Amino acid sequence: MRFARFLASPVGVGIVFFALAALTISFARFSGGVAMVWVAGAQLAGRLVAMPEERWGPWLVACGIASMLATGLFGLGWAASIPLAAINIVEASAAALVMRRISIAFWPAETLEWIAGFYIGIGLITPLASGAVATIVAHLTADVPILENFTHWIIGHSLGLITCLPVFRFVYGRWSRGRSCLPSVADRPFAILVLGLFALLTTIVFVLDMRALLVFPLLFVVVGAAVLDESMVAPMPVVLIAIGGALTALDMGPIALMDIAYGDRIQFFQLYVGITVLAGLPVACERSRRMAELRHMREQLARLGLQEPLVH
Structure with missing residues (x-):
């Protein structure tokens, strides 16, 4: 469990965030704009869900630096790295907040309401809001098409959160309670x-x-x-x-x-x-x-x- 505690620490989460962001940015920028696949936000959100909001600071800072480095080294360049890092961190924080709120309100007695909140709040509203700002930033800093990259952002970030957030939530939730995520x-x-x-x-x-x-x-x-x-x-x-x-x-x-x-x-x-x-x-x-x-x-x-x- 010592290695698990390190992976759940701010440094460990930041390293994994950078690896996931660098991989998807390097691999999935098929049109030269934003990445069409994005799972790093789900990883950060999964860690944040497992602890109270007042403790989020070190993890947000670590992943903000990781996002900035990944965008500057492999993505749209250093001019876009700081604003896009802020957008990525806010998006992951919003997804974690929605997950925590719907879990407190509905889990486990009202699973249909929980699922509706997950789909609408995390899969739709959060990537729509972050994508609207991110594509404007990308257009101003890297002169990439707004509509095309808005579509790529929404699909990549929405599906990344829907697909991977439950997995990371399970893993970090187990680790935060000192339990193994293995059977x-x-x-x-x-x-x-x-x-x-x-x-x-x-x-x-x-x-x-x-x-x-x-x-x-x-x-x-x-x-x-x-x-x-x-x-x-x-x-x-x-x-x-x-x-x-x-x-x-x-x-x-x-x-x-x-x-x-x-x-x-x-x-x-x-x-x-x-x-x-x-x-x-x-x-x-x-x-x-x-x-x-x-x-x-x-x-x-x-x-x-x-x-x-x-x-x-």
Whole structure:
């Protein structure tokens, strides 16, 4: 857990933020403007969700510096680095605030309201607001087209938050409570089997060129969300991104063969992963609600059993 504590510290989060930002900026600026894929904001938001707002300062500063360096070294240049870093940090903070508010208000009793708040507040309003400001900044500092980059920003940041924020929230939430994000020792053989089957299925789907097969990883995630522990479901989007994204980037699989620009194919893959998460998230939330109700009922029965007088 010592390494986990370092990764959750301001320095560790800043290093991971820089690595994710530099990777996506270097890889996903297909049109020369803003990155069409963005997951660093979800990583920061996932860390912020796990602690009170008054403690956010060191993490915001560390990731602000990381964002500025990534944009200056690999992106639109140093002129845009400071304002874009501020926008990225505000966006991640807003997503974390929305997540904390809807969790306090609705979780776990009212999962439908929680999901609606997640979709609208984090997946729509936050990237729309940040994208409106960011594309103006990018246009003024780097003379990139406003409408095209606004579209790229919204898609990349919205899908990045929807796809990756639940994963980072789970990981940092476990670490903040001093727990491992891995399955229990007794469940690990079964978890390895499940994730191995999912990795094999994803590899087969993205090696072949049959688009209809794309439905099977989605169904696997949905069914898994209904019956598996969160520690087994959370890595599935990561496996899907790692295998499917790598094969798509190498021009393999059903998405890579689409007759559209390379950057659009990558964003279509990101959309596919986002839809997969959107399909599985309500099922996972409902399962969490029912498990919480079951635990509450067991606690109530245990208390009633202790209070019941002995019969002689």
